[in-house]
Amino acid sequence: MKIVVCIKQVPDTVEVKIDPKTGTLIRDGVPSIINPDDKTGIEAALELKERVGGTVTVISMGPPQADVALREALAMGCDEAYLVSAREFGGSDTYATSGILAAAIKTLGYDVIITGRQAIDGDTAQVGPQIGEKLAIPQVSYVEEIKEAAEDHLIVRRQFEDGYHIIKIKTPCLLTAIAELADARYMTVSGIVDAYEKEIKVIGFEELKDNLELDMIGLKGSPTNVYQSFTKEVKGTGTVLKDASADEAVAAIIAKLEEKHII
Amino acid sequence: MEGFKLTKTQLLAQELFRNFAETEIKPIAKDMDEAEEYSAELLQKLQKCHMFGIPYSKEYGGAGADVLTYTLAMEECSKVDASTGITLSVHTSLCCPCINENGTEEQKQKFLRPLVSGEKIGCFGLTEANAGTDAAGVQTTADKDADGNYIINGQKMFTTNSGFADTFIVFALTDKSKGPKGMSAFIIDKDMPGVSVSPNIERMGIRAASNCAVTYENVVVSPDRLLGKEGGGYKIAMTALGGGRIGIGAQSVGIAQGAINETIKYVKERKQGGKPISKYQNTQFKIAEMQTKVDAARLMVWRAANAKDNHENYAPLAAMCKLFASEVANEVTRMCVQLMGGYGYCREYPVERAMRDAKITEIYEGTSEAMKMIISGSMKL
Numbered sequence: 001m002k003i004v005v006c007i008k009q010v011p012d013t014v015e016v017k018i019d020p021k022t023g024t025l026i027r028d029g030v031p032s033i034i035n036p037d038d039k040t041g042i043e044a045a046l047e048l049k050e051r052v053g054g055t056v057t058v059i060s061m062g063p064p065q066a067d068v069a070l071r072e073a074l075a076m077g078c079d080e081a082y083l084v085s086a087r088e089f090g091g092s093d094t095y096a097t098s099g100i101l102a103a104a105i106k107t108l109g110y111d112v113i114i115t116g117r118q119a120i121d122g123d124t125a126q127v128g129p130q131i132g133e134k135l136a137i138p139q140v141s142y143v144e145e146i147k148e149a150a151e152d153h154l155i156v157r158r159q160f161e162d163g164y165h166i167i168k169i170k171t172p173c174l175l176t177a178i179a180e181l182a183d184a185r186y187m188t189v190s191g192i193v194d195a196y197e198k199e200i201k202v203i204g205f206e207e208l209k210d211n212l213e214l215d216m217i218g219l220k221g222s223p224t225n226v227y228q229s230f231t232k233e234v235k236g237t238g239t240v241l242k243d244a245s246a247d248e249a250v251a252a253i254i255a256k257l258e259e260k261h262i263i
Numbered sequence: 264m265e266g267f268k269l270t271k272t273q274l275l276a277q278e279l280f281r282n283f284a285e286t287e288i289k290p291i292a293k294d295m296d297e298a299e300e301y302s303a304e305l306l307q308k309l310q311k312c313h314m315f316g317i318p319y320s321k322e323y324g325g326a327g328a329d330v331l332t333y334t335l336a337m338e339e340c341s342k343v344d345a346s347t348g349i350t351l352s353v354h355t356s357l358c359c360p361c362i363n364e365n366g367t368e369e370q371k372q373k374f375l376r377p378l379v380s381g382e383k384i385g386c387f388g389l390t391e392a393n394a395g396t397d398a399a400g401v402q403t404t405a406d407k408d409a410d411g412n413y414i415i416n417g418q419k420m421f422t423t424n425s426g427f428a429d430t431f432i433v434f435a436l437t438d439k440s441k442g443p444k445g446m447s448a449f450i451i452d453k454d455m456p457g458v459s460v461s462p463n464i465e466r467m468g469i470r471a472a473s474n475c476a477v478t479y480e481n482v483v484v485s486p487d488r489l490l491g492k493e494g495g496g497y498k499i500a501m502t503a504l505g506g507g508r509i510g511i512g513a514q515s516v517g518i519a520q521g522a523i524n525e526t527i528k529y530v531k532e533r534k535q536g537g538k539p540i541s542k543y544q545n546t547q548f549k550i551a552e553m554q555t556k557v558d559a560a561r562l563m564v565w566r567a568a569n570a571k572d573n574h575e576n577y578a579p580l581a582a583m584c585k586l587f588a589s590e591v592a593n594e595v596t597r598m599c600v601q602l603m604g605g606y607g608y609c610r611e612y613p614v615e616r617a618m619r620d621a622k623i624t625e626i627y628e629g630t631s632e633a634m635k636m637i638i639s640g641s642m643k644l
């Protein structure tokens with residue numbers, strides 16, 4: 001089974017501070033990490049490989065600095081790594097990005113594609129599903145368990161708001177991973193040594209241009225643009241009811257709701 | 264290393280060690296110290312990340328990294344728990360090198376491979392009740408019987424890791440008349456008849472580490488477990504200790520840096536006289552002095568590790584880095600406790616443990632006084 005995992009390098013948001021004047025993220029000196037859901041995806045791919053055999057290929061679109069994220073994936077045990085990187089791809093939104101990644105993955109070949117549900121820097125949850133659509137393959141998002149794995153199909157459990165779905169899906173297919181799917185393993189020291197002995201292959205504009213709609217990549221090909229980033233204003237401080245019994249608490253909440261004409 | 268900078272491989276390894284230490288070791292370090300017992304689960308996790316075979320060739324199942332990378336592991340682990348540091352160190356830089364540098368191909372396959380691939384834990388038995396700095400005073404004997412086997416008799420003191428180790432490197436006299444030149448090194452398994460490990464010795468610091476007396480009573484050892492030649496044991500032991508000191512230097516740097524990091528967090532929060540104590544010049548100057556010393560110690564450790572990686576004469580550099588770093592660790596942890604005042608003295612805060620743990624770095628794998636003998640000896644005074 002050829003498993004392809006898509007990962008994104010993101011700023012570690014635990015460390016990110018927001019510039020109070022401009023409202024934008026201060027990225028200077030903030031460490032970069034593999035997006036947490038994507039790291040879960042790597043683990044799920046490695047476990048899938050351990051169950052059914054095959055290879056795990058990791059792919060990322062981003063600037064050359066994303067190299068270290070791919071090395072980390074290799075050090076966790078992925079077999080090979082590709083970096084999709086070109087000036088022409090800069091400024092792509094989720095639509096453009098998924099088009100480029102789909103074209104790149106098509107050149108590599110695949111049975112199962114795993115992406116993280118969403119990235120912590122944009123929180124869109126769009127790139128994974130869009131890759132599936134552009135490759136015209138079945139997909140399941142919010143996967144929390146791979147119950148059964150065979151060459152021609154998977155049975156997965158999808159988390160849902162009020163329950164879950166058990167879905168049988170034919171390969172080739174795409175899954176998006178949530179944290180419940182797997183606990184990412186650590187790198188190993190030997191894996192780190194190996195990771196820097198391997199070559200990370202770069203897929204650039206030249207390699208993909210024949211498979212891309214050229215007006216659908218980069219900043220110009222992106223239907224969405226970020227208009228403004230800002231920190232939400234804190235609205236009031238709220239009231240804390242200390243040492244209230246259940247009945248008193250209920251009475252106090254009802255009174256407040258009535259006062260505000262909510263009920 | 265490239266100049267004073269770590270390579271990309273070393274940086275990524277450092278990230279692994281830091282992340283592992285923060286996530287897996289730090290939360291249980293205090294409990295392990297209180298219980299005076301090392302977590303078996305943690306040992307397995309360390310082995311799984313290949314942290315018990317860092318500077319060993321992949322040919323024998325090691326991680327294939329260098330000595331410098333090993334010092335990074337020692338520092339990051341010791342920042343949060345010096346007991347983890349010594350557990351790694353005795354295995355990696357005392358037990359394994361004896362086999363790696365002196366073993367036959369067969370011995371390496373049989374004994375080194377499981378140690379560096381993370382299946383087994385090793386320890387090193389040289390010190391005895393009456394043979395410390397004067398290691399030539401070892402009295403444990405290895406007499407040959409009619410079948411050509413060695414019969415080991417004696418007792419070793421302060422054998423770190425012995426409570427859970429599988430493989431023991433033991434030094435014993437094959438020829439009592441020759442003194443240190445009659446000492447030989449043997450590979451012994453914990454489950455051989457006649458090997459008995461005493462309960463943990465109660466100590467001031469590194470209390471989570473296992474450290475026991477081990478008795479060898481008529482232990483029958485076949486000749487294929489002799490390392491090197493008969494009479495070569497003393498040199499094997501001294502060479503291993505020479506390299507081990509780089510690890511203790513790194514452990515000392517870790518203890519000191521960990522204490523500084525905790526102290527910085529505290530002095531930024533603690534307010535006295537209406538402002539955080541980090542705003543007082545006394546605090547700032549003390550922390551500046553401490554960080555400068557720790558950086559200097561770290562560079563000395565890296566220099567010694569680099570020399571070992573490059574097969575240069577590292578022994579005096581290792582002695583210097585251990586002498587300096589261990590003294591810095593003691594000075595810095597004492598100062599950190601002082602800066603944190605009454606809270607620094609409480610067991611709730613990790614600097615109290617760091618101060619207790621630091622003391623041993625001036626003693627084991629050669630005391631500070633022994634380091635001065637080695638350094639001055641190398642200067643041909």
